[in-house]
Amino acid sequence: MNVVILAAGQGKRMRSDLPKVLHPLAGRPLLAHVLATARALAPERICVVYGHGGERVREVLRDPAVTWVRQEPQLGTGHALAQALPQLGAATQTLVLYGDVPLTRAETLERLREAAGDGVAVLTVELEDPTGYGRIVREGGAVKRIVEQKDATAAERALREVNTGIMVLPTARLADWLGRLRDDNAQREYYLTDVIALAVADGVSVRAAQPQAVAETMGVNSKGQLAELERIFQRGIASALMDDGVSIADPARIDVRGRLQCGRDVAIDVNCVFEGDVVLGDRVSIASHCVLRNARVAADTRLEPFCHVEDADIGAACRIGPYARLRPGTKLAEEVHVGNFVEVKASTFGPRSKANHLAYVGDSAVGRDVNVGAGTITCNYDGANKHRTVIEDEVFIGSDTQLVAPVTVGRGATIAAGTTVWKDVPPGTLALNEKTQVARADYQRPRKKK
Numbered sequence: 001m002n003v004v005i006l007a008a009g010q011g012k013r014m015r016s017d018l019p020k021v022l023h024p025l026a027g028r029p030l031l032a033h034v035l036a037t038a039r040a041l042a043p044e045r046i047c048v049v050y051g052h053g054g055e056r057v058r059e060v061l062r063d064p065a066v067t068w069v070r071q072e073p074q075l076g077t078g079h080a081l082a083q084a085l086p087q088l089g090a091a092t093q094t095l096v097l098y099g100d101v102p103l104t105r106a107e108t109l110e111r112l113r114e115a116a117g118d119g120v121a122v123l124t125v126e127l128e129d130p131t132g133y134g135r136i137v138r139e140g141g142a143v144k145r146i147v148e149q150k151d152a153t154a155a156e157r158a159l160r161e162v163n164t165g166i167m168v169l170p171t172a173r174l175a176d177w178l179g180r181l182r183d184d185n186a187q188r189e190y191y192l193t194d195v196i197a198l199a200v201a202d203g204v205s206v207r208a209a210q211p212q213a214v215a216e217t218m219g220v221n222s223k224g225q226l227a228e229l230e231r232i233f234q235r236g237i238a239s240a241l242m243d244d245g246v247s248i249a250d251p252a253r254i255d256v257r258g259r260l261q262c263g264r265d266v267a268i269d270v271n272c273v274f275e276g277d278v279v280l281g282d283r284v285s286i287a288s289h290c291v292l293r294n295a296r297v298a299a300d301t302r303l304e305p306f307c308h309v310e311d312a313d314i315g316a317a318c319r320i321g322p323y324a325r326l327r328p329g330t331k332l333a334e335e336v337h338v339g340n341f342v343e344v345k346a347s348t349f350g351p352r353s354k355a356n357h358l359a360y361v362g363d364s365a366v367g368r369d370v371n372v373g374a375g376t377i378t379c380n381y382d383g384a385n386k387h388r389t390v391i392e393d394e395v396f397i398g399s400d401t402q403l404v405a406p407v408t409v410g411r412g413a414t415i416a417a418g419t420t421v422w423k424d425v426p427p428g429t430l431a432l433n434e435k436t437q438v439a440r441a442d443y444q445r446p447r448k449k450k
Contacts, residue, residue: 007099008051019053027257033102076189119205133162
């Protein structure tokens, strides 16, 4: 089978400089969803007809398995398919899809292909309000033609069965049918839908098939429609997760923009976002308003509200947040605590170490059973280069400490509160900046001038 994806439309109603087919649905361009469905059918070739946005569409969706054909000028869907015709194998069927219709299931398209046989098959749906859609005109139950809304009579506009645009056609007949199309219609375009009447006139069978849900045929022409499809798509993901045993506080308030894998007894609170590849182990709990991107969270770990985790690995039985940020390169062993307003970047923490309050740990190796006090900062950047800090096992770091990298704090050392460490600290010692506290009785606090 050939698959042709028509993706040349401008999408004026989107009111955006971004080509319509590149607008994201669940974190991926609309066209990427359609391409994934097409690949699932294992076709001989996939051809994308592009136009508006030009090379930008090709650059974003680089795929060596796709043949790209430009439609310029854009004279309708029939004209678009004609541009792809030289790239198609004539001995098989051609499936026509659309770059802004992202939710069609591969199973539906397989049934459509079977319905076509050696003829034509059209995917249709019945709508309560069919306004704007081409109507399916039948005679004696058989599909005879498709009439566009602007060209339909009052009786034809009353029909509720509509054309989705998705169809299977015998490729060997396309050159003849497309060559006979005319643009004598309200939009002065060459409609692919007119091929149906030509097939009937030539004695070729035309059958219809229906999807499992209307949402499979919904296209995107505005930001409102895009948002509607986003919620439909996300609800499908949430339903699948719940079927697998994941507890989701509100299926209407979760966003998965990539792949989310969950173990047993995982719980996800409201307004959480998962991007890229995220893996949650058994009994992981994600509190509200967390964002995880390309993260792995091991069993029995809990993320408190408002945590941001990116390109990080979190070990088992950890406690993270609230309001913690784990940046790329962070790796935490088991039973680590990273508390409120703590940021960790490109650093490792050994088992049972903790940084519970208001700290920044960057480019560091932290051993096991380490306490990082509130207000501690690793000063890893000298204005030009990054440097490493090494904190060995069982170190206690008091509050308001600055560790000026490169520096090593030896095993079992203690850093007094308020210390600036710029030299290596030997194991088992106390490091402090000695100073004297003075109380002056003759001090007068400054007063505001009147």
